Amino acid sequence: MSAMIGPSRRWLRAGLAGYTWIVVLFIYLPPVYLLLLSFNPGLLPSVPTLSNLSLKWYRALLDEARMLDALQASVMVAVVTAVVTTVLALLGGLAYRRMAANAQVGFFVFVVFPMFVPGVIQGLALSVILRVLGVTFSGWTVVAGHLLWSLPVVFIVLLTSFSVLRGSLAEAAQDLGASEWRVFWDITFPLIRPGIISGASFALLLSFNEFIRAFFLVGGQDTLPIYMFGAMNAGTSPTIYSLAGSTLLLSALGFGLALVGLTLLKTRRGWAHRAVQSS
Amino acid sequence: MPVEVRVEHVTKVFGAITAVAGVTLEIQRGEFFTLLGPSGSGKTTLLRIIAGLEGPSSGRVFIGGIDATDLPPNRRPTSTVFQDLALFPHMSVGQNVEYGLRLRGVSPAARQARAQAMLRLTDLDGFYDRDPNTLSGGQRQRVALARALVVEPTVLLLDEPLTGLDEKLREQMQEELRNLQHKLGTTFVAVTHHQDGALSMSHRIAVLRDGHLEQVGGPVELYERPRTQFVASFVGAANLLRGTVESRDGHAVLLLGGEALRLPSPPPIAPGEPAVMVIRPERVRLGADSRARDNRVPVEVVSLVYKGAVLEYGLRLSQGQPLRAQVMGQDAGRDVRVGTRTEAGWDLRDTIVLPGGRGDGGG
Numbered sequence: 001m002s003a004m005i006g007p008s009r010r011w012l013r014a015g016l017a018g019y020t021w022i023v024v025l026f027i028y029l030p031p032v033y034l035l036l037l038s039f040n041p042g043l044l045p046s047v048p049t050l051s052n053l054s055l056k057w058y059r060a061l062l063d064e065a066r067m068l069d070a071l072q073a074s075v076m077v078a079v080v081t082a083v084v085t086t087v088l089a090l091l092g093g094l095a096y097r098r099m100a101a102n103a104q105v106g107f108f109v110f111v112v113f114p115m116f117v118p119g120v121i122q123g124l125a126l127s128v129i130l131r132v133l134g135v136t137f138s139g140w141t142v143v144a145g146h147l148l149w150s151l152p153v154v155f156i157v158l159l160t161s162f163s164v165l166r167g168s169l170a171e172a173a174q175d176l177g178a179s180e181w182r183v184f185w186d187i188t189f190p191l192i193r194p195g196i197i198s199g200a201s202f203a204l205l206l207s208f209n210e211f212i213r214a215f216f217l218v219g220g221q222d223t224l225p226i227y228m229f230g231a232m233n234a235g236t237s238p239t240i241y242s243l244a245g246s247t248l249l250l251s252a253l254g255f256g257l258a259l260v261g262l263t264l265l266k267t268r269r270g271w272a273h274r275a276v277q278s279s
Numbered sequence: 280m281p282v283e284v285r286v287e288h289v290t291k292v293f294g295a296i297t298a299v300a301g302v303t304l305e306i307q308r309g310e311f312f313t314l315l316g317p318s319g320s321g322k323t324t325l326l327r328i329i330a331g332l333e334g335p336s337s338g339r340v341f342i343g344g345i346d347a348t349d350l351p352p353n354r355r356p357t358s359t360v361f362q363d364l365a366l367f368p369h370m371s372v373g374q375n376v377e378y379g380l381r382l383r384g385v386s387p388a389a390r391q392a393r394a395q396a397m398l399r400l401t402d403l404d405g406f407y408d409r410d411p412n413t414l415s416g417g418q419r420q421r422v423a424l425a426r427a428l429v430v431e432p433t434v435l436l437l438d439e440p441l442t443g444l445d446e447k448l449r450e451q452m453q454e455e456l457r458n459l460q461h462k463l464g465t466t467f468v469a470v471t472h473h474q475d476g477a478l479s480m481s482h483r484i485a486v487l488r489d490g491h492l493e494q495v496g497g498p499v500e501l502y503e504r505p506r507t508q509f510v511a512s513f514v515g516a517a518n519l520l521r522g523t524v525e526s527r528d529g530h531a532v533l534l535l536g537g538e539a540l541r542l543p544s545p546p547p548i549a550p551g552e553p554a555v556m557v558i559r560p561e562r563v564r565l566g567a568d569s570r571a572r573d574n575r576v577p578v579e580v581v582s583l584v585y586k587g588a589v590l591e592y593g594l595r596l597s598q599g600q601p602l603r604a605q606v607m608g609q610d611a612g613r614d615v616r617v618g619t620r621t622e623a624g625w626d627l628r629d630t631i632v633l634p635g636g637r638g639d640g641g642g
Binding site: 164167168169171172173174175176177178179182186187190191 | 330331332351352353357358359361362363365367368369378379382383426427430
């Protein structure tokens with residue numbers, strides 16, 4: 001084998017490394033460019049100069065009442081979607097576990113299929129039906145559309161987390177005297193909690209980002225993506241860059257905090273172990 | 280002794296498969312009872328029916344004189360040690376052991392005291408705060424035992440407690456279980472396919488095959504007086520010599536090939552009927568030691584396996600029937616060599632004669 005590590009292999013490695021960097025830049029450069037623009041007091045999107053940075057557009061952002069309303073609407077829709085989706089997916093998942101194998105296949109397809117229906121169709125179809133039923137469009141109708149979109153994803157995430165419930169854990173708890181309800185609270189729920197948290201986060205993000213379904217289903221109050229789309233079309237206001245910038249920074253902050261929290265949790269557990277073992 | 284568990288005509292059907300077929304048995308209070316059988320014999324299903332984790336298709340289960348057939352597992356006075364142990368991975372050893380007490384509303388101080396006492400009893404002193412995921416297989420097994428015993432069940436059910444342990448640990452666990460059972464006096468019902476473990480742990484053993492009860496009895500009874508070919512060959516090693524019973528000079532003999540083997544009198548099988556003679560390998564004597572035995576046949580030595588404490592000989596009778604013999608130490612070594620001919624002998628008191636018919640252990 002070692003004889004094969006020749007020039008050709010080295011070229012291959014260099015090529016792969018280069019390709020990887022191109023992909024990384026392709027993904028991260030545009031948002032970073034946007035971020036730099038947002039700190040640029042100039043009005044035109046050009047190559048921003050680092051020597052001239054300002055928080056001007058961030059201050060202006062706070063005065064954009066319509067934008068803030070849209071942000072509030074989006075957050076509300078996302079939170080409600082995340083809660084409702086996670087509860088439904090959890091109930092569905094628990095039911096799925098008790099089904100016979102052939103029923104499971106049918107149920108899985110039934111729940112997951114909407115993932116493969118284009119958003120335009122889903123949004124249009126739902127809006128037509130809701131109109132026929134005489135439903136007033138509002139944040140709730142947007143939630144309904146987002147439910148279709150996020151439920152399959154959260155369901156799959158939860159099913160994956162159910163793998164920790166292997167073997168006779170639930171039976172053992174029941175055997176020790178636990179009712180079905182206690183089995184759920186004491187054993188099932190704590191063990192699948194990571195899956196519930198990541199499922200809810202997915203639903204939150206999917207809803208917060210979603211445009212096309214919301215576009216068909218929105219009432220008087222636009223969600224943030226719809227507002228941004230409108231703002232872009234109505235001639236670019238520079239606040240849109242600071243909005244994108246703050247979203248980006250907040251996401252990075254949230255991700256960073258989660259990472260720090262996880263690390264702290266791990267080391268604390270590690271300490272507890274060492275303390276016990278040395279005592 | 281009073282009956283602790285009574286299983287009455289219990290049948291369990293899964294789709295097209297009958298896992299347990301009309302089993303009736305009684306387990307005495309304070310007894311170490313073992314359900315022994317190969318995989319698919321229905322032993323685990325029977326245990327799960329006693330635990331309430333599975334409902335019988337028909338039949339009743341009584342525990343402590345009360346009909347428990349329709350009680351869910353959380354309302355039965357039984358505790359189970361599962362084959363996969365099922366230790367709760369998000370709880371410490373102490374929390375695992377205390378879980379059953381927590382469900383029963385025992386105060387934190389009292390349940391910690393009881394858990395600590397049970398951990399001491401299972402030789403896990405100082406493991407209270409440990410994470411069960413970091414323990415060895417034997418330690419995890421003992422945590423599962425402590426967790427099941429701390430709630431003071433009237434019956435402890437053990438599903439394959441010896442599987443997944445290496446041989447040394449398995450012997451240790453057998454002894455530990457026996458001691459624990461002796462100390463606590465709790466009725467233990469274990470499921471296993473390790474016949475040596477079953478013999479050394481249990482007061483009584485039920486041998487199961489294809490969902491049927493083959494025989495129930497103490498270890499000595501099952502080994503010395505198996506009632507079916509299946510029990511004879513499943514509990515311990517056995518030579519099964521198949522032939523036909525004939526009468527010769529007023530004596531019953533078993534004809535196989537050219538040999539006429541003496542049968543005990545009165546013969547348990549009528550002349551003309553097929554029969555099987557069961558002889559344990561360690562009761563077969565070779566060479567000089569075979570002289571003056573009730574039955575003596577010429578054999579060819581085919582193989583010799585050194586097993587430390589014993590030598591195991593593979594032999595062949597004149598018509599090609601195989602025969603195994605086990606000899607302690609080096610005793611037979613001098614005059615019995617592979618490829619040579621010698622003689623094998625055994626006494627009638629070491630012989631069991633069962634009705635013939637190939638494979639239908641029920642006889």
